[in-house]
Amino acid sequence: MPVPAYRPLDHRLTDPIPDPPPPPANCTWQGQPIVCVLDGLAQIPLYQGRLQQSNADRATAARLTEQPGEQGK
Amino acid sequence: MRVLYTAIFLAWIASLWATHSWSVDHGAQQQQKLDQQERDRLKQQRDDARNERDAAASGLSALRVTLDAKTRAMQAQAHMFQAVMADRDRLQRLIDQRNQQAHTDLLKAAHEAPDCAALARLPLCPAVAERLWGSAANQPVQAARGR
Numbered sequence: 231m232p233v234p235a236y237r238p239l240d241h242r243l244t245d246p247i248p249d250p251p252p253p254p255a256n257c258t259w260q261g262q263p264i265v266c267v268l269d270g271l272a273q274i275p276l277y278q279g280r281l282q283q284s285n286a287d288r289a290t291a292a293r294l295t296e297q298p299g300e301q302g303k
Numbered sequence: 304m305r306v307l308y309t310a311i312f313l314a315w316i317a318s319l320w321a322t323h324s325w326s327v328d329h330g331a332q333q334q335q336k337l338d339q340q341e342r343d344r345l346k347q348q349r350d351d352a353r354n355e356r357d358a359a360a361s362g363l364s365a366l367r368v369t370l371d372a373k374t375r376a377m378q379a380q381a382h383m384f385q386a387v388m389a390d391r392d393r394l395q396r397l398i399d400q401r402n403q404q405a406h407t408d409l410l411k412a413a414h415e416a417p418d419c420a421a422l423a424r425l426p427l428c429p430a431v432a433e434r435l436w437g438s439a440a441n442q443p444v445q446a447a448r449g450r
Contacts, residue, residue, distance in 0.1 A: 242392070252436035252437070266426055286394050
C-alpha cells in the first residue's frame with residue numbers, strides 16, 4: 231500500500247496573517263478620544279484584503295500539494 | 304636347459320619392462336586427466352566471475368539511470384515550487400496594495416461627499432469600539448486636532 235509523502239509547506243503559507251492596524255481615534259465622545267464611524271467602516275476593505283490573501287494562500291497550498299492523480303480537482 | 308632358463312629370464316625382464324612402460328603411460332594419462340579437470344574447473348570459475356561482473360555492471364547502470372531520473376524530477380519540482388511561491392508573493396503584494404488603495408479612496412470619498420459630512424464627526428460608542436479593536440482604538444492619536 232503506497233504511503234503518501236507529505237512535503238512541509240513554506241512558512242509563508244502557514245504563518246498567521248496579522249490584523250490590520252486599529253483605526254485612529256479621530257473623534258471624541260464626552261471629551262475622550264474615540265474612533266469615528268467613518269474610520270471604522272473604512273477598515274472593511276483592509277479586512278477584505280486579509281481574507282483575499284488567506285484564500286490565495288489556500289489556493290497556493292492546494293496547488294503545491296496536489297498529487298498527480300488529483301490534478302484539476 | 305641353459306637356453307630355456309635364459310629364455311625364461313629374458314621373458315621375465317621383458318614383462319617387467321612392459322609392465323613399467325604401461326604404468327608410466329597410465330600414470331601420465333591419469334595426470335593429464337586431472338590437469339584437464341583442473342583447467343575446466345578454473346575456466347568455469349572465470350566464466351562465472353565474468354557473468355557476475357557483467358550482471359553487477361548492468362545493475363549499477365540501471366540504478367544510475369533511475370537515480371538520475373529521480374534527481375531531474377526533484378529539480379523540476381523545486382523549480383516549480385519556486386515559481387509558484389514567486390507568483391504567490393506577487394499576488395499578495397497586489398492584494399495588499401489594492402485594498403490599501405480601496406481604504407484610502409473610501410475615506411477620501413466619504414470626506415469629500417456632502418452627504419457624508421455628518422458622519423465625519425460621528426463617533427463610535429465606546430462599547431463597540433472597545434469590542435472591535437480593544438483599548439488601542441481609543442488612543443488619542445488625533446485628539447489634539449479637536450475633531
